[in-house]
Structure formats: structure tokens, C-alpha cells
Amino acid sequence: MTKYPLSEIVKIFENPEIQGDASVELSAISSLEKAKPGDLSFLGNKKYSPEVPKTKASAILLPRSYKGEVPEGATIVRVDDPSMELAKLCAIIEKQLWPAPKPSVHPTASVDESAKIGKGVFIGANVIVCEGAEIGDGVVLQGNNYVGRFAKIGENSFIMPNAVIMDYCELGKRVKLQPGCVIGSDGYGYVPVNGQHVKVPQVGKVVLEDDVEVGANTTIDRARFDKTLVGAGTKIDNLVQVAHNVEIGKCALLVSQVGISGSTHIGNYVVLGGQTGVAGHLKIGDGAMIGGQSGVNGDIPPKSYMRGTPPRPYMRAHKIEIFIGHLPELYDRVKDIESHLGIEKKTFGKAQQP
Structure with missing residues (x-):
């Protein structure tokens, strides 16, 4: 499996800030959760921030604004937009995996x-x-x-x-x-x-x-x-x-x-x-x-x-969906009110009789 030093990879990134060992060698890209030693991972969506300190990736692309913990021993690369920088890397990999055919x-x-x-x-x-x-x-x-x-x-x-x-x-x-x-x-x-x-x-x-x-x-x-x-x-x-x-x-x-x-x-x-x-x-x-x-x-x-x-x-659509979810409770409450008021005429559950 081919390995690439992080120091070479970051050359395609825009103004990267490196914390840790820039000579670490990487052989794959993976999610924070599934990454292994030797992998490069990234935080592209803040909902996955809790995975950052737990990841086993050797190097992690993080937004400059990230303030959370990082795993010990991992090399951190801070950029403006991790997803965009990763896309640049994937574009290079894509050309290697699927080279343009000869005319x-x-x-x-x-x-x-x-x-x-x-x-x-x-x-x-x-x-x-x-x-x-x-x-x-x-x-x-x-x-x-x-x-x-x-x-x-x-x-x-x-x-x-x-x-x-x-x-x-x-x-x-x-x-x-x-x-x-x-x-x-x-x-x-x-x-x-x-x-x-x-x-x-x-x-x-x-x-x-x-x-x-x-x-x-x-x-x-x-x-x-x-x-x-x-x-x-x-x-x-x-x-x-x-x-x-x-x-x-x-x-x-x-x-x-x-x-x-x-x-x-x-x-x-x-x-x-x-x-x-x-x-x-x-x-x-x-x-x-x-x-x-x-x-x-x-x-x-x-x-x-x-x-x-x-x-x-x-x-508004979201609010309506919440209300729909409470219709059974509303139905029960209306039945209780009708019972309390002595109303025998059915208004819910089946068609009214003429």
C-alpha cells in the first residue's frame, strides 16, 4: 500500500496550520469514527465534533474555529474548510485511479x-x-x-x-x-x-x-x-x-x-x-x-x-408535524371535556348519526 507523507499532502491546501509531526505517513482517507492509524480524517460537519477526540486517525483536518479536544499523538491540520481541502486531495487521487484514456x-x-x-x-x-x-x-x-x-x-x-x-x-x-x-x-x-x-x-x-x-x-x-x-x-x-x-x-x-x-x-x-x-x-x-x-x-x-x-x-411545516403527533392526546382531551360537560353526541371517532 502506497504511503504519502503529510508534509507533501498539505502543499495542495490553502494556508494550512500544522500541529504535530508533519512527516507522518498516510495511506488512506476515512471517517473520524472508522479511521485507523495511518489514515487521514476530517471534521466537515460540526455534528461529528464529539468523534474528534476519540478518533484513531494519524492526521486530522480541522476547521480553524474548532476549539474542542484532539487525540493525543495525532497531527492536526487546521484549514478554513476541511471538506473543500479534502476535495482537492480526492481530485488528485481520482486522476490516479481513473486516468484519462488515450485518444x-x-x-x-x-x-x-x-x-x-x-x-x-x-x-x-x-x-x-x-x-x-x-x-x-x-x-x-x-x-x-x-x-x-x-x-x-x-x-x-x-x-x-x-x-x-x-x-x-x-x-x-x-x-x-x-x-x-x-x-x-x-x-x-x-x-x-x-x-x-x-x-x-x-x-x-x-x-x-x-x-x-x-x-x-x-x-x-x-x-x-x-x-x-x-x-x-x-x-x-x-x-x-x-x-x-x-x-x-x-x-x-x-x-x-x-x-x-x-x-x-x-x-x-x-x-x-x-x-x-x-x-x-x-x-x-x-x-x-x-x-x-x-x-x-x-x-x-x-x-x-x-x-x-x-x-x-x-x-411552519415543522410545527404542523409536531401538532399532528399530538392529535391522539388532543382526541382524548376532547373526549374528557365532552364527558365532563355531559355531551353524549359523538364528535370524534366515527361519523355522526343524523
């Missing part, structure tokens, strides 16, 4: 002669690149990918196995698609005709702007007309469904199992917690945050912090 086209790949392929492109096994498609410089298609007719992929995008980009869809620069995601599947549109559900053709496209990331098995439907849009810097988790003609602003975060119905507008920097469902033709304002498992059935103002079904301001 080439696998013999099992099928690339149409009319497709435009940029410089330094890697096209893996069983990839299909269709008529008129454009693949920018430095793009990686890892394998089993389908790039549809006249689709465009911007430079330095990274497309993982089994991800699909359908006809006419456009990806900006540095877009990352996780395995199995589908960009440009047909939107879900039908009209009733003579007792049958007749499909409405979906003739638009999907546009992902620069630096968008899309998680595994997420589906983003092509527009009925015009485009379904995901703004620059937006990050979409696994198992998310984005319907036709949805527009998502810049730097939004959509957590796993979010579902957005058609023609809804999601503003810049919006956060949708896991399993949030959003009805169609709505507007969620810039900077709004919606808690997990919410059901959004109306417009949400900018910079709102909402949760629940229907969504309410976060603290």
Missing part, C-alpha cells in the same frame, strides 16, 4: 462518416455515433453509448457507459453523464381521441449547458417543441425525471428521485430535496429550497425555504 476509436465502435470528431477524442467499445453528430475536442465516450443524429457534445465532456444522447440534443462543454442516463427520450404526451390515448409527437430537443452533471439512470425528456433546458453548472443526482419543456436555471441542485412535470420553470440556484415532486406549468423562483418528499402544486417565490405537501414555510 482512440475502438474497433467495435460505429462512427458515421458524416460525423465530426474533434481532437483527442476517446470512443470506446460498442459506441454508436450517428449521422451528422459533432463530438468536441477531448470528449470521452467510455463504451456502449449512443450519440444520435446531429447531436452535439461539447469539448472535454465525459460520457460514462450506457449513457444515451438522442437525436438533435446538445451538450455544452465539460458535461458529465453518469452510467445509464438518457438525454432526449420522448416527452410523455398523449391526447384522448375516440376513447384512445394518441401520442403527441415530441419534436424538440434537450440542451445541457456547460458544466452540467447528470446522475445514473436519470432521464431528461426532449421537448414537445423548442427545447428542454438545463442551465450551466446545474448538478442532477441519480434517478431524476425531468419532463418535456422544463427549464432549469443555472447552478441548481436536484437530489435523487426528484420528478418535474412538463413546462415547469426552475430558477437559478434552486435546491430540490430528494423525492420532491413538482407539478407541471409552475414557476420556482431563484434561490428557493424545497425539502425532501415535498409535493409542489403551486408557484414558489424566490429565496423561499419550503417543505411538505402542499409546501409551507419550513418552520
Whole structure:
């Protein structure tokens, strides 16, 4: 197992303050609770502060503001943001674990002669690149990918196995698609005709702007007309469904199992917690945050912090949940009051008799 001296690791950190032996050698990264001697750990969330003095890690990244105890013998590295500094280290490790493939086209790949392929492109096994498609410089298609007719992929995008980009869809620069995601599947549109559900053709496209990331098995439907849009810097988790003609602003975060119905507008920097469902033709304002498992059935103002079904301001929703938990006690109290007042008519428990 390769070991790295802490003195070399801290060179990538911003203004680190080291307390202890900077020559200690490290071979792994671990949580405070699970760390062993030889591990590097960190405090990224203050709720884990009680674990700091108990950890067996040889070195610990701590925020400069941390005032608690530290384990004896451990080397302490104080930085402004331990999570951010650890991310820098993990980025280096990631490149070592998964080095960029050398530009080439696998013999099992099928690339149409009319497709435009940029410089330094890697096209893996069983990839299909269709008529008129454009693949920018430095793009990686890892394998089993389908790039549809006249689709465009911007430079330095990274497309993982089994991800699909359908006809006419456009990806900006540095877009990352996780395995199995589908960009440009047909939107879900039908009209009733003579007792049958007749499909409405979906003739638009999907546009992902620069630096968008899309998680595994997420589906983003092509527009009925015009485009379904995901703004620059937006990050979409696994198992998310984005319907036709949805527009998502810049730097939004959509957590796993979010579902957005058609023609809804999601503003810049919006956060949708896991399993949030959003009805169609709505507007969620810039900077709004919606808690997990919410059901959004109306417009949400900018910079709102909402949760629940229907969504309410976060603290109000929390208060209502507390009240619901006390309903059995309230029921018993009302029964006692009715008994004390001599009221025989049932008002709780079953329907009143006429």
C-alpha cells in the first residue's frame, strides 16, 4: 500500500496550520469514527465534533474555529474548510485511479462518416455515433453509448457507459453523464381521441449547458417543441425525471428521485430535496429550497425555504408535524371535556348519526 507523507499532502491546501509531526505517513482517507492509524480524517460537519477526540486517525483536518479536544499523538491540520481541502486531495487521487484514456476509436465502435470528431477524442467499445453528430475536442465516450443524429457534445465532456444522447440534443462543454442516463427520450404526451390515448409527437430537443452533471439512470425528456433546458453548472443526482419543456436555471441542485412535470420553470440556484415532486406549468423562483418528499402544486417565490405537501414555510411545516403527533392526546382531551360537560353526541371517532 502506497504511503504519502503529510508534509507533501498539505502543499495542495490553502494556508494550512500544522500541529504535530508533519512527516507522518498516510495511506488512506476515512471517517473520524472508522479511521485507523495511518489514515487521514476530517471534521466537515460540526455534528461529528464529539468523534474528534476519540478518533484513531494519524492526521486530522480541522476547521480553524474548532476549539474542542484532539487525540493525543495525532497531527492536526487546521484549514478554513476541511471538506473543500479534502476535495482537492480526492481530485488528485481520482486522476490516479481513473486516468484519462488515450485518444482512440475502438474497433467495435460505429462512427458515421458524416460525423465530426474533434481532437483527442476517446470512443470506446460498442459506441454508436450517428449521422451528422459533432463530438468536441477531448470528449470521452467510455463504451456502449449512443450519440444520435446531429447531436452535439461539447469539448472535454465525459460520457460514462450506457449513457444515451438522442437525436438533435446538445451538450455544452465539460458535461458529465453518469452510467445509464438518457438525454432526449420522448416527452410523455398523449391526447384522448375516440376513447384512445394518441401520442403527441415530441419534436424538440434537450440542451445541457456547460458544466452540467447528470446522475445514473436519470432521464431528461426532449421537448414537445423548442427545447428542454438545463442551465450551466446545474448538478442532477441519480434517478431524476425531468419532463418535456422544463427549464432549469443555472447552478441548481436536484437530489435523487426528484420528478418535474412538463413546462415547469426552475430558477437559478434552486435546491430540490430528494423525492420532491413538482407539478407541471409552475414557476420556482431563484434561490428557493424545497425539502425532501415535498409535493409542489403551486408557484414558489424566490429565496423561499419550503417543505411538505402542499409546501409551507419550513418552520411552519415543522410545527404542523409536531401538532399532528399530538392529535391522539388532543382526541382524548376532547373526549374528557365532552364527558365532563355531559355531551353524549359523538364528535370524534366515527361519523355522526343524523
